[in-house]
Amino acid sequence: MDETTPKVLAFDVFGTVVDWHGSIAAEIADRFPDVDAAEFARAWRAGYQPAMASVAQSGEWVRLDDLHLQILRNVLSDFQLSVDEAEAAELNLVWHRLRPWPDSVEAIARLRTRFTVVPLSNGNISLLSDMAKNAGIGWDAVLSAEIVRRYKPDPATYRSVGEIFGVPDSEVMMVAAHHDDLDGAAAAGLRTAYIERPNEYGEDRPKDVSGRAEHPLHFADIAALARHLLAH
Template sequence: MKQGYSKPKALLFDVFGTLVDWRGSLIRQLRAFGEARGLDQVDWPGLADAWRGRYAPSMDEVRSGRRAWTVLDDLHRESLLALLPKFGLEQRLEEEEIEGLVRGWHRLDPWPDVSGGLARLHERFLLAPLSNGNVALMANLKRHAKLPWDCILGAELARHYKPDPEVYLTAMALLRLAPQEVMMVAAHNDDLAQAQALGMQTAFVPRPTEHGPNQTTDLAADGAWDFVVASTEELADRLCDNGEVDLLRG
């Protein structure tokens, strides 16, 4: 073990993209919905991508103070309603169907390595999400994807969206842990950059197909993160061993 290094007491995880395949899950759900409703000609992958494309801009309205605090479920709903005309659906969906599609974000499937990796990490560390998803969304996602959380942390408790520092600081305060006792695990370099700036430990888990086959961002680590691993299973290998920890940098 490198001199001065101490393993964390808690691991906080980004969720969308890092632990669950939001794109593949949404496309599967949307296609199934379209088949059931006879809407086979709709560009469902395009709708999934456009929906996610409004994710950051909708939160930026809250981050900037241009609008009051609004939970992600409501932002997702507004974004979907704005997109329906573009995909020829504005007059074709009932209110309960729209609500069902929004709830699809509560039923995202995990990446293949997540179940085994988190189960092993849970034996040694306190685990929690640190997501922009609201508490109800995270609670339902925990049950659907069988994520072994000890508690639910994230944006709604801080009333800020990542990467605002308040999200990370609120989580650490609630856990009563110092930054160096907490590790942020994410597939997004900007998430880790904010965590590291606040003194947290960091681990990068790339998800090169999060945004589909033509993804151009977050394909590799672009910072000096404490760990760079290929999967949550590899992170468990590195953190749960009984020997020395060989930290990867960059």
């Protein structure tokens, strides 16, 4: 397989394109000066995998905005913060306002000159479209787990990209800062590219961004991916 000729690039978003930790920590620090904002952000995100698993098990679709709100209520309670329903709903939209990593917007724009470039996120469509508008990210379309009502790593989610664009799965490249996302994509027949985002969980909590043999395309950031793909 020639890794230089995918037709469609499908991007994971949280952590890969946008800095969820820094964005949420900044907003929490503004609103609640007395809490450990970095820990609050990590606690909120920590509820994500269990929520996904629970939706997958139940077979009942719940969009990510609603899961985020459920998790938020628990985290607020754990941090002994009391906010009313309207404020919780407004705070929950911080996920629609996440800031991009410094290289993301420009590198995605460059990639769009050669490829069809879309998000493939568990975030719902309105979350992803608000985020794109706030951050100035241009996508060719907004794909989401919401379209197939199956969260990654369900193979149906990964395969929706090729189905929608009428290309074989082998011409779709999943781009993510998480090896498990890439594992799911590879199992569904997609190509993969890993993006290092060592500070995804905060500068005080650097994560292991070592390469793995099963995902040999490995880049420091999206700008480096763009240089690689556009050089051929």
